[in-house]
Amino acid sequence: MNKEYRYEPVIGLEVHAQLLTNTKIFCGCSAKFGAAPNTNVCPVCLGHPGVLPVLNERVVEFAMKMGFAVNCSINQKSIIARKNYFYPDSPKGYQISQFELPVCENGHVIVSLKDKEPKKIRIKRIHIEEDAGKSVHDLPYGTGIDLNRCGTPLIEIVTEPDISSAEEAAAYMMKIRQLVQYLGICDGNMEEGSLRCDANVSIRPRGSETLGTKTEIKNMNSFRNVEKAILFEINRQHEILEDGGSIIQQTLLWDADAEEARPMRSKEEAHDYRYFPDPDLLPVIISDSWLSSVRESLPELPASYIDRFTNVFGLPVYDAEVLTQEKSIATYFDEVCKFTTDYKSASNWIMGEVMRILKEQKIEICSFPITAEALAELINLCQNNTISIKIAREVFGYMIVEKKTAGQIVKEKQLVQLSDEGAIRTIIAEILTKFPNELEELKSGKEKVFGFFVGQIMKETKGKANPQVVNTVLRAMVTEL
Amino acid sequence: MSVTKDEAAYIAKLANLNFSEDELVSYTHDLNEMLEYVSQLQAVDTSSVEPLTHPISSEPWMRRDELRPSVSRETALKNAPQTDNEYFIVPKVIKQ
Numbered sequence: 001m002n003k004e005y006r007y008e009p010v011i012g013l014e015v016h017a018q019l020l021t022n023t024k025i026f027c028g029c030s031a032k033f034g035a036a037p038n039t040n041v042c043p044v045c046l047g048h049p050g051v052l053p054v055l056n057e058r059v060v061e062f063a064m065k066m067g068f069a070v071n072c073s074i075n076q077k078s079i080i081a082r083k084n085y086f087y088p089d090s091p092k093g094y095q096i097s098q099f100e101l102p103v104c105e106n107g108h109v110i111v112s113l114k115d116k117e118p119k120k121i122r123i124k125r126i127h128i129e130e131d132a133g134k135s136v137h138d139l140p141y142g143t144g145i146d147l148n149r150c151g152t153p154l155i156e157i158v159t160e161p162d163i164s165s166a167e168e169a170a171a172y173m174m175k176i177r178q179l180v181q182y183l184g185i186c187d188g189n190m191e192e193g194s195l196r197c198d199a200n201v202s203i204r205p206r207g208s209e210t211l212g213t214k215t216e217i218k219n220m221n222s223f224r225n226v227e228k229a230i231l232f233e234i235n236r237q238h239e240i241l242e243d244g245g246s247i248i249q250q251t252l253l254w255d256a257d258a259e260e261a262r263p264m265r266s267k268e269e270a271h272d273y274r275y276f277p278d279p280d281l282l283p284v285i286i287s288d289s290w291l292s293s294v295r296e297s298l299p300e301l302p303a304s305y306i307d308r309f310t311n312v313f314g315l316p317v318y319d320a321e322v323l324t325q326e327k328s329i330a331t332y333f334d335e336v337c338k339f340t341t342d343y344k345s346a347s348n349w350i351m352g353e354v355m356r357i358l359k360e361q362k363i364e365i366c367s368f369p370i371t372a373e374a375l376a377e378l379i380n381l382c383q384n385n386t387i388s389i390k391i392a393r394e395v396f397g398y399m400i401v402e403k404k405t406a407g408q409i410v411k412e413k414q415l416v417q418l419s420d421e422g423a424i425r426t427i428i429a430e431i432l433t434k435f436p437n438e439l440e441e442l443k444s445g446k447e448k449v450f451g452f453f454v455g456q457i458m459k460e461t462k463g464k465a466n467p468q469v470v471n472t473v474l475r476a477m478v479t480e481l
Numbered sequence: 482m483s484v485t486k487d488e489a490a491y492i493a494k495l496a497n498l499n500f501s502e503d504e505l506v507s508y509t510h511d512l513n514e515m516l517e518y519v520s521q522l523q524a525v526d527t528s529s530v531e532p533l534t535h536p537i538s539s540e541p542w543m544r545r546d547e548l549r550p551s552v553s554r555e556t557a558l559k560n561a562p563q564t565d566n567e568y569f570i571v572p573k574v575i576k577q
Contacts, residue, residue, distance in 0.1 A: 028547065038557050039551065039553075141565070143573050144570060146568055
């Protein structure tokens with residue numbers, strides 16, 4: 001039997017999201033990324049003795065928002081705890097986090113994989129915590145510590161071990177990124193580390209209820225790496241079990257260049273965090289009115305966009321999912337549809353030409369040169385047969401470079417579609433006389449030659465002839481002959 | 482409740498403390514005396530009492546998400562044993 005069928009992977013993910021607040025979680029220093037080393041610091045985040053942390057209310061608000069978005073229950077009283085460990089980038093000797101009572105518990109998300117049933121992944125908890133500083137390892141005289149990031153706010157989102165493949169794990173990550181971006185609480189950039197992921201992986205004989213020994217993989221800084229690293233670990237565990245060995249519980253670091261996960265030193269993973277409630281911070285109390293005002297302030301989420309795009313605009317589910325992957329694209333589409341009623345064409349243009357340009361030029365839709373209204377104008381010119389779709393693609397290209405409207409370009413370059421039957425008839429008559437041999441073939445029933453004539457007509461009109469009119473008129477003229 | 486010498490050594494290690502053998506014996510002894518003293522509390526039946534995380538109950542004080550000035554880098558680095566005027570410098574953390 002194939003080993004893939006003998007064992008099933010059991011995966012749980014811990015995702016850290018850096019919150020887009022102005023200030024740190026317990027002090028008023030800027031939480032912005034990229035400042036000169038050790039310039040966004042104060043006695044609180046430097047961990048000086050005698051200082052008192054004061055919780056940033058927006059951190060709690062953002063955690064609540066995420067909780068609502070993934071169907072969690074919100075604990076109106078939660079406890080802030082100290083997680084004790086020593087590392088140079090954490091000056092207090094502990095991280096302020098949550099342990100027993102987090103802000104959110106018991107949620108779920110649904111992920112859809114191609115050709116598979118939608119899968120429900122339960123979320124165990126979401127808690128708030130502070131980030132650590134950064135270590136710089138390439139200095140010749142020691143390790144440099146930059147504490148700008150120390151104390152910047154994070155939420156940690158922990159799943160139940162419900163994920164059963166590397167593919168599902170990557171899909172879950174993308175779902176989380178999509179949600180934090182829609183909520184505007186995190187920029188979702190994995191490469192820059194504002195969204196990070198650790199995976200707990202074990203495998204067990206298919207059908208078994210007991211969990212196998214798990215390992216933890218860290219340092220996966222892209223969606224592709226999440227998938228690759230987990231797949232690597234599943235295969236590694238398969239091989240060990242197939243050879244009659246046993247899995248050692250350990251922490252592995254993913255090396256993206258070597259494409260392998262390597263164990264961390266056992267010394268570094270002697271975890272005994274001795275959590276206890278932080279005496280400096282009172283329990284977090286969320287009043288009924290705060291809770292409901294945050295719930296009411298939630299922006300429209302992907303599920304609702306998809307619902308609207310399919311039901312109101314009549315798009316296929318596939319289109320709706322592609323368009324809602326990023327909120328900025330979904331709102332762009334929404335905007336285009338304010339100026340045109342040809343929704344399916346709007347979807348086609350965005351999924352095709354627009355996304356191609358974004359990818360080629362590595363830009364976001366916000367810097368895309370064609371506004372939603374301008375794209376709608378182009379779509380309308382096609383819809384009312386002023387230009388053909390082929391010419392429209394040409395116009396689109398000019399719009400990007402020349403930054404003019406579709407109407408201006410069509411006028412300047414005289415691209416208006418030729419739909420006048422009489423005019424087309426004259427052109428066809430000329431062409432038919434130019435190619436007597438081909439005409440004979442066509443008359444004798446060689447359908448292939450029909451395409452040849454259409455091509456010649458399009459060439460003669462520089463692509464401007466309305467293809468439908470050309471087809472009808474040519475067909476009629478041939479029959480008349 | 483009491484701790485063994487090995488457990489005391491483990492706790493010391495977690496706290497980054499280095500003790501000589503004599504110190505370890507003496508601290509294990511001290512620790513056990515403290516535990517014994519505190520264990521008198523075990524006599525109280527707390528089965529129906531909710532765990533207390535904080536001795537005071539008051540409305541929590543939260544901060545608006547508004548910037549306050551940070552300190553200068555010079556000030557931040559002032560008390561550090563070693564710096565390069567940009568980073569805090571610590572002994573090389575061994576890379577994986």
